[in-house]
Amino acid sequence: MRIGWKLKCTIIIGALSVILAGCTGSTVEMDHSKMNMGGINESSKTTNAQTEKTAVLTGKEFNLVATQSNQEIAPGKTLPVWTFNNSVPGPQIRVKQGDRIKINLKNELPEPVTIHWHGVPVPNNMDGIPGVTQNAVQPGQTYTYEFIADVPGTYWYHSHQDSVNQLDRGLYGSFIVLGTNEEKADRDYTLMLDEWISSGMGMSDMNMSGMDHSGMNMNDGSSSNMNDEMSSMSMGDDMSMYDLFSINGKSGSLVDQLPVKRGEKVRLRLINAGYLSHQIHLHGHEFKVIATDGQPINNPGILKDNLVSIAPGERYDIEFVANNPGQWLIEDHSDNQAALGMRAIIAYEGISAEFDKSNATENLPAVDLAMYGQAGKNTFALDQKYTLEYTMNLNTEMKNGNMVYTINNKTFPDTDALTVKKGDTVKVRLANNSKTEDHPMHLHGHFFQILSKNGEPLQGSPVFKDTLNVRPGEEYVVAFEANNPGNWMFHCHDLHHASAGMVTELKYTDYKTDFVADPNARNRPE
Known part of the structure; x- marks a missing residue:
């Protein structure tokens, strides 16, 4: 059994007090406020790694470089990460429905990588699965993905090579296909959710048996074999080592505020890039769940103080009207101390106010998709004949x-x-x-x-x-x-x-x- 790199890195840091060498600094955050998508045709345009915002790439051809870096995840907590274009998450790729797009991946990591386009119905040879649809892209090599983005929605991309470890290190980003006739929001924010390990601990601190650490030479970041003793551990279902939760690669006070103006329609694209489910609570506003995994909900009903439960790999798009001036939280509703880092402030421009106080233990109902929205034309039925x-x-x-x-x-x-x-x-x-x-x-x-x-x-x-x-x-x-x-x-x-x-x-x-x-x-x- 292989486990996530964050856990493996924790074990090595705790046991050997070493870190990945050869990394460069990065403290990148994401803000998709007021993006003007018209008239832009940038090919792989990206911001410098030292700027404050992660790039949003538009156009039809893009360059992604997989490389090592360091990133400050929480105040005073800088971790070694693997990145696309030197940030976690990697740049958001925004394309228009029907566009034929090309993504050039260059691998500057010490390990092979691929890119899987999670949820996007690409041709099979573009799916990014090593040994199934392609060979993994070796260090120093490049590979080009090309497909038509014909189904609008909220998607994401990540490495599918040894993905339990590589995604855990930070090799992911968001991928948005804008519909031809899609009604645009005044503000459109993407929130990628993830979990990290903030500090080292000894192996004796974990309840494990049968774990395969296939590998970590921490001097060069590669996944070479570790000694035999470590191959006999397994973490089972204990995920408590993930004690630092993040939004867009940042936790706590480092998370960007989400500015809005009164009367604006706001779209929040929630993407779970981690390994834990999160119960997302939007404070102070009525909202609708307008899509799940990029696919629209028929006539979604109005909700308030309902939790949106989002599991690993899932996406939920929610929409609300900014009609309650102040500062309001959107957060992981949990009594887990780490959840305090997975919160962003929705801040009305020109309004000076403290954000509302959270009650993370309040019993709130979760949205049940089995009973949400309005019945409509089904593609399939339970009682029909199937092949x-x-x-x-x-x-x-x-x-x-x-x-x-x-x-x-x-x-x-x-x-x-x-x-x-x-x-x-x-x-x-x-x-x-x-x-x-x-x-x-x-x-x-x-x-x-x-x-x-x-x-x-x-x-x-x-x-x-x-x-x-x-x-x-x-x-x-x-x-x-x-x-x-x-x-x-x-x-x-x-x-x-x-x-x-x-x-x-x-x-x-x-x-x-x-x-x-x-x-x-x-x-x-x-």
């Missing part, structure tokens, strides 16, 4: 002394693939048999419709997603059309679970790839 039906029983098990995460009692690469042909209609039952752990399941290359939750048909808007959080004891039935030929991953986006087995594939039997895996590329797809 294929599958069941995926998700579980946590001990095998050979290691904790593993299974699909139908098997771990990847021994899991049974879902095999389809183009045009097939597919129904999948997802059941979480784990006692304590969520499993946010992500299907590459496709959107699926949620048909039922715990045996009850959805009552609200049709819901289409690419990532669905299945909590312990829950069962969902979803359906999709096999309309994007290729070999695709279907896995848990708590990447600790994926790296310990919870991965399968969706394979088109009538698809033939010309990809040839290089045995020397060190491809690590999960």
